[in-house]
Amino acid sequence: MSANPPAFSPIPRNELRLQQMNQLYAQSRLPQWLLLATAALITPLAWAQSSRDSLLLWIALLGLLALMRQALVRRYWLASTQDRLQRRWSRYFHLGNLASGLCLSWVHIGLTPLDNFPLQALMYSIAGGVSICVGVLYAPRYAAFASFMLPAWLPPVVYLLLDDAPSSLIWAQTGGLMFCFILLAAALIHRTMRNALITNLRNEALLGNLSHAHQRAEELNHQLTREISQRRQAEQSLRDSHDDLEERVRQRTAALEKATYDLQASEAQLTLAMEASQLGLWDWDLSTDKVYHSRLNALFGMPDEYVPSMRQDLRPLVHPADVTTVRRTLVRHMKNQSQAYRMEYRVRHSSGQWLWVEDSGRAVERASDGRVLRMIGTRRDISARKHQDEQAQLASTVFEATSEGIFILSPTLDVLAVNQAYSVITGRAREDAVGRNILDISGSDDLRQQFLHLQHMLKTQDRWQGELTARRRNGEPFPIWLQLAVVRNAGGQQTHYVGFFADLTTHRQTEEQLQYLTNYDPLTQLANRSLFTERMQDAIASARQHNQTVALLHIDLDRFKHINVTLGHAVADGLLQEVARRLSAGVDSQHTLARLSADEFVVIVERADDNQRLADLAGRLLESLRQPMLIAEHELVTTASIGISVFPSTARDSLLLLTQANQAMQHAKHLGGNRLQFYTRELRAYSLDRLQLENQLRKAIDEGQLVVHFQPKLHLASDRISSAEALVRWQHPDRGLVMPGDFITIAEETGLIVALGQKVLDIACEQAATWCHQGPQSVAVSVNLSVQQLRQEGFAERVRQTLQRHNLPARLLELELTESMLAEHSDQVADNIAALQALGVSLSVDDFGTGYSSLAYLKRFPINTLKIDRAFVAELDGANADNAIVLAIIAMAHSLSLKVVAEGVEHEGQLNFLKANGCDEVQGYLISKPIEAAAFTQLLEQNTSQLLDQDS
Ligand code: C2E
Ligand code: CA
Ligand code: CA
Numbered sequence: 001m002s003a004n005p006p007a008f009s010p011i012p013r014n015e016l017r018l019q020q021m022n023q024l025y026a027q028s029r030l031p032q033w034l035l036l037a038t039a040a041l042i043t044p045l046a047w048a049q050s051s052r053d054s055l056l057l058w059i060a061l062l063g064l065l066a067l068m069r070q071a072l073v074r075r076y077w078l079a080s081t082q083d084r085l086q087r088r089w090s091r092y093f094h095l096g097n098l099a100s101g102l103c104l105s106w107v108h109i110g111l112t113p114l115d116n117f118p119l120q121a122l123m124y125s126i127a128g129g130v131s132i133c134v135g136v137l138y139a140p141r142y143a144a145f146a147s148f149m150l151p152a153w154l155p156p157v158v159y160l161l162l163d164d165a166p167s168s169l170i171w172a173q174t175g176g177l178m179f180c181f182i183l184l185a186a187a188l189i190h191r192t193m194r195n196a197l198i199t200n201l202r203n204e205a206l207l208g209n210l211s212h213a214h215q216r217a218e219e220l221n222h223q224l225t226r227e228i229s230q231r232r233q234a235e236q237s238l239r240d241s242h243d244d245l246e247e248r249v250r251q252r253t254a255a256l257e258k259a260t261y262d263l264q265a266s267e268a269q270l271t272l273a274m275e276a277s278q279l280g281l282w283d284w285d286l287s288t289d290k291v292y293h294s295r296l297n298a299l300f301g302m303p304d305e306y307v308p309s310m311r312q313d314l315r316p317l318v319h320p321a322d323v324t325t326v327r328r329t330l331v332r333h334m335k336n337q338s339q340a341y342r343m344e345y346r347v348r349h350s351s352g353q354w355l356w357v358e359d360s361g362r363a364v365e366r367a368s369d370g371r372v373l374r375m376i377g378t379r380r381d382i383s384a385r386k387h388q389d390e391q392a393q394l395a396s397t398v399f400e401a402t403s404e405g406i407f408i409l410s411p412t413l414d415v416l417a418v419n420q421a422y423s424v425i426t427g428r429a430r431e432d433a434v435g436r437n438i439l440d441i442s443g444s445d446d447l448r449q450q451f452l453h454l455q456h457m458l459k460t461q462d463r464w465q466g467e468l469t470a471r472r473r474n475g476e477p478f479p480i481w482l483q484l485a486v487v488r489n490a491g492g493q494q495t496h497y498v499g500f501f502a503d504l505t506t507h508r509q510t511e512e513q514l515q516y517l518t519n520y521d522p523l524t525q526l527a528n529r530s531l532f533t534e535r536m537q538d539a540i541a542s543a544r545q546h547n548q549t550v551a552l553l554h555i556d557l558d559r560f561k562h563i564n565v566t567l568g569h570a571v572a573d574g575l576l577q578e579v580a581r582r583l584s585a586g587v588d589s590q591h592t593l594a595r596l597s598a599d600e601f602v603v604i605v606e607r608a609d610d611n612q613r614l615a616d617l618a619g620r621l622l623e624s625l626r627q628p629m630l631i632a633e634h635e636l637v638t639t640a641s642i643g644i645s646v647f648p649s650t651a652r653d654s655l656l657l658l659t660q661a662n663q664a665m666q667h668a669k670h671l672g673g674n675r676l677q678f679y680t681r682e683l684r685a686y687s688l689d690r691l692q693l694e695n696q697l698r699k700a701i702d703e704g705q706l707v708v709h710f711q712p713k714l715h716l717a718s719d720r721i722s723s724a725e726a727l728v729r730w731q732h733p734d735r736g737l738v739m740p741g742d743f744i745t746i747a748e749e750t751g752l753i754v755a756l757g758q759k760v761l762d763i764a765c766e767q768a769a770t771w772c773h774q775g776p777q778s779v780a781v782s783v784n785l786s787v788q789q790l791r792q793e794g795f796a797e798r799v800r801q802t803l804q805r806h807n808l809p810a811r812l813l814e815l816e817l818t819e820s821m822l823a824e825h826s827d828q829v830a831d832n833i834a835a836l837q838a839l840g841v842s843l844s845v846d847d848f849g850t851g852y853s854s855l856a857y858l859k860r861f862p863i864n865t866l867k868i869d870r871a872f873v874a875e876l877d878g879a880n881a882d883n884a885i886v887l888a889i890i891a892m893a894h895s896l897s898l899k900v901v902a903e904g905v906e907h908e909g910q911l912n913f914l915k916a917n918g919c920d921e922v923q924g925y926l927i928s929k930p931i932e933a934a935a936f937t938q939l940l941e942q943n944t945s946q947l948l949d950q951d952s
Contacts, residue, residue, distance in 0.1 A: 014085055019197050021084055024093065024141050025076045031134040031148070032066040035100055038107070038130045045123055046111040054110055062103055069096050094147035097138070101151030104131055108156030114165055124171065128178065135182050139189035140197070149186070153179045279378045282361070284310055286373055299357060299381060301350025319346035319354060326359075333363065334372050344382065356386040405480075409497040413438045413455060416496070425480075425503045427473035443471030454484060458497065462486040467504065479504035521595045523573060524580035532594035532602060533654075539592075539606050540647060540654045551608035553618055554643040554661035555583070557625075558673035560599035566823040567634060574631040575638065582624045586617070602661070608646060611678065618642045618676040626674070639674035641665050650679050663687045670745075694746050697730070701755050705731050708763045709930035710781070712939060713901060713923045716915050721943045723780035723814065725923060726764035727930045728756065753786040760784075761802055765813065767933050769806040776941045782814035782844060787821045791828055796835030803839070810840035816867065818846050822857040837862040844901070849889060858896055866893045870904025873924070876913050883913065890917055 039062050046055060072092055076084060107127040112120050131152045138144040153175065160172035274281070280295035289309050296302040300317060308314055318326055322345035333341045340362035346354045361377020399406060405422035407415055418433050426433075433441060439448045447470060454464060465483040472478060480501040487496040519531040527535065536552075543550045557579065564572040576599065583601055587593045592604040603621075608614055625640050643664025651657035660679040667686065668677035677683070700706060708726045715722035730738040747753040761783050768781040789795055803810055815836065821829065822845065836843065844865035845858070849872055858866075872886050886902070893900045902914045905924030914922055928939060 015201060016197065018081060018085060019201060020141055020194075021076075021089060023193075023197070024138070024144055025073055025089075027137050028069060028073055028093065031100065031137055032069045034130050034133055035062050035104065036066055038104070038126055041126050042107055042111060042123060045119060046107075049113045049116070049119070050111045058103060058106055058111070061099075065096060065100050065103065072096065090143060094143060097144055097148035098151050100134075101131075101148040101153075102155070104134075104152040105155040109159050114163065114168060117167065120167075120171075128175070132178075132182055135186055136189060139186040140193035142186075142190060145186050145190070149179070149182065153182075277380065279380045281378055282376065284361075284375045284377075286375065293379075295379075299349070299355065299379060300347065314347075317347045319348070322346055333361075336363075336366075336370060344386075355381050356383045358382045403502075405499075405501045405503070407433070407438070407499045409438055409499065411494050411497070413451065413497075415441070425472075425501070426470070432473075443473075443475065444469075444477075447471065455497075458484060458486050458494070462488075470501070479508070481507070524577055524595050526580050526584070526601070527592055527594035529594065529596050532592065532596065532604070535592045535594075536604055536654045536657070539604050540657070543606065543647060548607050549609055549649070550647040550657070551605040551614050552645050552647075552657050552661040553603040553605065553614070553621075554645075554658070554665040555601040555603070555621065555640050556642075556665050556669065557599040558639045558641060558669065560638070562820050562823075563636065563638070564598075565820065565825070568825075571632050571634055571636075575629065575636060578629045578631060579625060579638070579640075582627075583621060586621045586624050602658075611646070614644055614646075615676060615678075618644060622674065622676065641668035641673045642676040643668055643679065644676060645679040650681075660684075690746060693743060694750055694752075696732070697743055697746060697750075697752055697756075700730055700732070701752060701759055705733070706756065706759050706763075707731050707737075707932070708760055708767070709932055710764075710767070710936045711923060711930035712928050712936065713782075713921045714927045715921050716919060721779065721927075721940060722921065723782060724936060725782045725784075725816070725930070726760055726767075727784070728760045729930075748786060748788065751788065753788050754792060757783075757786055757789045758798065758802075761799065762806075765802050765806045765808045768812050769808040770933075771937070771940070772808060772812055776937070776944050778812060779940065780812045780814055780842070782816050782842075784816045784846065785821070787818070787824065787829070790817070790821055790832050791826065792832075793828060795832045796839060799836060799841065800839050803841075811842070814842040814844055814865070816844050816846040819848065819850070819857070822861055822863075833861055844899075847903075849885065858898070863898060865899040865901055867901045867903050867923075868919075870924075873902050873904045873910055873914075874906075876910045883917075886914075886919075887917055890919055894918065 039059050043055060043059060072089075076089055079086075079089070104127055107123060112123045112127075114120060131149065134152075135145060135149045138148055157172050157175045157179065160168040160175065163169075163172075273279075274294075278295070278298070280293060280299050282294070283292040284290075285292075289311055290307050291310050291314060292307060293299075295304070296306055296308070297304045300308075300314070302308060302313070326343060326345050329341050329343045332338055340360065342358065342360040344356060344358050347357055349355050357379050359377065359379045361375050363372040363375050365374035366372055399419050402419065403421050405425045406417075406419040407422055408417045410416055414437050415433050415435065418430055420430075422433070423429055428441065439451055442448050442451060447468065450468060457464060463483070463485050465481070468480055468482050469477050470480045470482075481504055482499060482501040485498045485500075486494050487498060489495045519528060520526065521528045536550075539550045542548070560572070560575075563575060576595075579599075579601070580593075580595065583593055583603070587603050591606070594602050594604075596602055603617075605614065605617070622640060622642060625638060628635050628637050630636075643661045643666065645651050645657050645660035645664060647654075647657050651660050660683075663683055663686075664677040664679040667683055668675045671677070707729050709729055710724040710726055712721045713723045713725065714720070728740050728744075730743055732738045744753070747756050764781045764783050768779060772778045792798075799813075799815075803813060817833075822833075833843065842864040843862060844867055845863055846867050847869040848866045849869045866889065868886060868889050872889070876883060876886060890900050899920045900918075901921040901923060902910070902919050903923050905911055905914065905922040905926045907926060910924075911922055911926060931939070
């Protein structure tokens with residue numbers, strides 16, 4: 001494109017010359033033909049005028065020239081472009097023109113007669129005209145023009161000028177003039193032709209340029225087309241790849257959407273699964289100690305959105321018993337000794353409940369040194385499962401431990417499981433039963449039939465129970481009580497039969513035993529109260545019918561309670577069995593001997609007409625019981641009291657008969673025991689009296705009818721009244737002053753003794769405080785206690801309050817206990833005694849020597865004083881009295897650092913003996929009877945002044 005030629009560049013000379021030459025040659029044949037045509041015209045004209053030879057020569061010459069020109073032109077057109085620019089082509093051409101011009105000028109000179117004007121003019125015109133035409137044809141090339149025109153024109157002009165004929169001059173002049181015009185015309189033509197040629201060339205060049213430009217344009221067009229198509233291709237491929245990309249994006253998006261959907265679905269499933277499994281997820285960041293935890297509320301009762309701290313919030317909730325296991329498991333995992341861990345422990349829910357949780361987790365991030373940075377895991381409440389496990393455990397324990405045989409059957413009666421009791425009862429081992437059909441192991445055709453029948457029945461009902469005869473493995477038949485239950489699944493189909501059976505062999509035995517137990521006393525094998533009542537009613541009924549008498553002997557052991565308390569139940573039971581044996585031996589078999597309660601026995605004597613015989617019987621029984629008995633290495637002597645009542649003489653019915661016998665027995669006891677007593681009318685009055693007394697005593701305590709008398713104790717070494725014993729009396733509104741012997745027992749039996757004892761304690765302390773604070777001198781007061789008081793919880797505390805209330809120092813109070821109280825193996829009694837000692841209160845043992853005297857309790861308990869029973873002191877009276885016991889007691893007491901007080905000192909002799917043998921204090925009528933407080937105060941004053949007198 002840069003080679004685009006300028007529109008008007010100068011035409012190269014060679015190009016112009018070549019074009020001019022081509023033009024010249026292209027028109028070069030026509031002049032020859034014109035000359036031949038001239039010859040053809042001239043010849044006839046000149047034929048007659050001129051020599052024929054010269055004419056023919058001229059014609060021949062013209063013909064030759066024409067042929068030569070023909071050949072030249074042919075050769076020129078065959079020559080190459082380069083060759084055509086050779087000078088020879090114009091030279092040959094000019095030579096031909098010269099010859100032709102000359103030939104034409106010959107017409108004027110040689111052929112035209114100068115004297116024949118018309119011919120001359122005609123011939124001149126023809127020749128002149130032809131030369132003008134040829135001149136015009138050669139005008140574009142000056143050399144060709146000149147090479148023809150000059151020879152054709154100049155010779156005739158010169159010839160005519162030189163001719164003398166007048167017309168010749170004119171012709172010469174005309175010819176000269178014409179030549180000038182021809183020159184002018186030639187110049188114009190030349191210029192025009194030249195310009196045309198140049199224009200033509202220019203146009204050609206332009207055309208060339210144009211075609212070049214066109215070609216170029218075409219090329220560009222091509223290129224453009226190519227580029228466009230390339231671009232189109234590029235565009236297409238771009239579009240394709242864009243489409244492809246879009247498609248892939250679409251696919252990818254779809255895949256992503258699916259993945260997201262799947263993820264959401266699996267997330268939803270996970271959430272559902274977690275919900276269903278009740279899993280709490282936790283994520284513990286150990287660097288911050290924060291725990292991100294789901295289901296916090298369910299597991300710990302914390303708000304779900306709370307982020308607890310492991311150390312502060314969660315760890316303290318672990319059950320103390322599980323803390324060690326939890327820590328050990330965690331440490332093991334943190335030390336990388338386990339891949340993951342799973343453990344079960346209890347945590348405290350905010351509601352205060354302990355929940356069992358299952359905790360699994362593992363470390364997911366560790367520092368380079370192995371330290372755990374983050375842990376994740378799950379925690380779930382398994383309390384229900386634990387509970388189920390426990391239940392299952394319980395069920396299986398019950399299954400195994402129950403004494404009933406249990407077997408579980410499939411619907412086709414195959415044995416699926418049996419318990420231990422099944423094996424024990426049937427003698428068939430578990431392995432021998434499980435897997436076999438119950439019909440095959442039932443052992444008898446009869447039982448097989450029954451099972452088949454039952455199976456049929458259980459199609460319509462879910463339970464059956466009844467008695468069957470089964471067979472043990474050894475073939476022995478035995479009765480069972482079988483309960484069959486059907487187990488159904490949710491669809492109501494029978495899945496199992498469960499059978500429970502009890503071996504009725506033992507049941508029967510038990511029934512017999514029970515039957516026996518309902519009528520007999522298992523300890524003594526005697527008839528019990530129920531059989532007694534039955535026999536008694538029968539006996540009364542029969543006696544009524546036959547007008548006979550029935551006697552009832554009510555036997556009660558004396559002081560049995562003491563044996564029970566001191567020697568224990570085993571010895572007491574042994575004693576009761578021995579008593580039962582002796583009674584059985586003494587009672588005729590036709591009489592009924594029964595045991596009613598602990599130590600109460602009764603004998604029903606039918607047809608008891610003779611009181612003396614009854615008395616003999618009772619006497620014999622008492623005698624047999626009195627004999628010492630050896631029970632568990634203890635030699636025991638026991639006595640009994642027997643009350644006798646007789647139907648119909650005193651009692652009208654069986655109930656009354658029993659009551660009267662009981663009252664008679666009580667009376668015998670009251671009289672000291674070891675005796676028999678018939679029920680009499682007086683006894684009835686007495687017992688009514690007792691009932692009355694009991695009611696009155698109740699009132700007496702509340703209404704302040706109780707008074708306390710004080711009996712002094714004389715300190716022998718100083719001869720001073722050092723202390724006093726408080727003894728209760730009842731100031732009865734009708735009966736006057738009632739002594740304790742008449743109401744203490746009732747108070748004991750009714751429990752009133754506790755209130756009574758507290759009253760006496762209160763009065764005694766008040767009085768002691770008065771003496772202590774108002775004189776004449778301090779006196780220690782001793783108060784008698786009942787065992788029932790000591791058995792009371794908080795008794796010592798009440799004593800402390802009483803002392804405090806009256807502002808009495810504890811050392812001025814002494815409490816008197818009996819040996820049986822100390823012998824009682826009761827924690828409460830021991831606690832009270834210890835607490836009393838701690839208070840600083842003194843303790844003494846009353847009536848020492850009458851009970852089951854044992855050194856052991858003297859050592860065990862914090863006793864300060866022994867009071868020798870009145871009975872031993874009374875012994876000191878006799879002439880040949882045995883003083884050994886009193887001496888022994890004094891010696892023993894002193895060896896244990898105990899003070900000794902002798903009770904019931906009535907005579908000087910006793911006093912002297914005691915004084916002589918180191919007894920510390922004496923109490924008794926010799927010193928003073930128990931007296932009112934005011935009298936005691938006087939006594940004190942006397943004693944004090946006596947002492948002062950002695951001193952002075
Ligand atoms: P005890 O504890 O052995 O009291 C001594 C008893 O002997 C008193 O009889 C007293 O009057 C009597 N006595 C004192 N010196 C002589 C004497 O020289 N010769 C004779 N023959 N007797 C003498 P009392 O007052 O009739 O008391 C009888 C029993 O009643 C007491 O025997 C005691 O066991 C009980 N008793 C009295 N007061 C209470 C009390 O407040 N609470 C309790 N639980 N029992 C009490
Ligand atoms: Ca006493
Ligand atoms: Ca006493």
